[in-house]
Amino acid sequence: MTDHTKSAPWTCILFDLDGTIADSAPGITASLGFMFEKLGLPVPSQEELRSWVGPPILESFRDRAGMNQVESAQALAIYRQHYLANSGNGSPIYPGVSGILRDIHSAGIPLALATSKPEFAASLILDHGNITQYFRVISGSSIDEIRSAKKDVIAEAVNRFTMIEADLSNPVMVGDRYYDVEGAEANGIPAIYVEWGYGSPEESKDAIASVGTSAELQELLLP
Secondary structure, eight states: ESSSOOSSOEEEEEOOTTTBBBOOOOHHHHHHHHHHHTTTTEEEEEEHHTTTTSSHHHHHHHHOOOOOOHHHHHHHHHHHHHHHHTTTOOOBBOHHHHHHHHHHHTTTEEEEEEEEEEHHHHHHHHHTTTGGGGGGEEEEEOOOHHHHOOHHHHHHHHHHHHHHHHHOOEEEESSSSSSHHHHHHHTTEEEEEEESSOOOGGTTTSSSSSEEHHHHHHHHHHH
């Protein structure tokens, strides 16, 4: 565990979903593969498809697949239909994470989900993992993907925290990609990076800490 600056007790905590709470890559990559096949396009390798997990999907359609706006909309519709039909319940919660969320909730610290997934799809994973009850706020991308950048999703989570009068004096974000770290930084929030997700080691460089186990994360969140 690397810990550059530890500033608990936190007054509210935001969590990413894919790669942080749930191992959702198999379902995502399967639906992406189906989408490429359906469109008659070459299917990228599993390693390349895993790199799609985390960033906003329309951004990946544009930057990774070279799709224009119309093509991206068609691809998104195919992907979402397959994902919701086949993969929504197939994202197991990482060992130890449910206990951390339960203990944060029991400690009275407000929890938010801040994910680039649409909120309905994210809620399916939380419900299947029996952890929905621990979250005061669920913030995801909008159906039209206008709100999909991580900084905007986090900003919406903060706005919803404000609406329930949560204490925002010392927030922290937990995630597995540099999108989480940068999105949090854009909102003036420090980030803790988890190493069990889909990012690479260099993506943690601007986080205040990097943890390799759920026990290490719990120590930082609830010392």
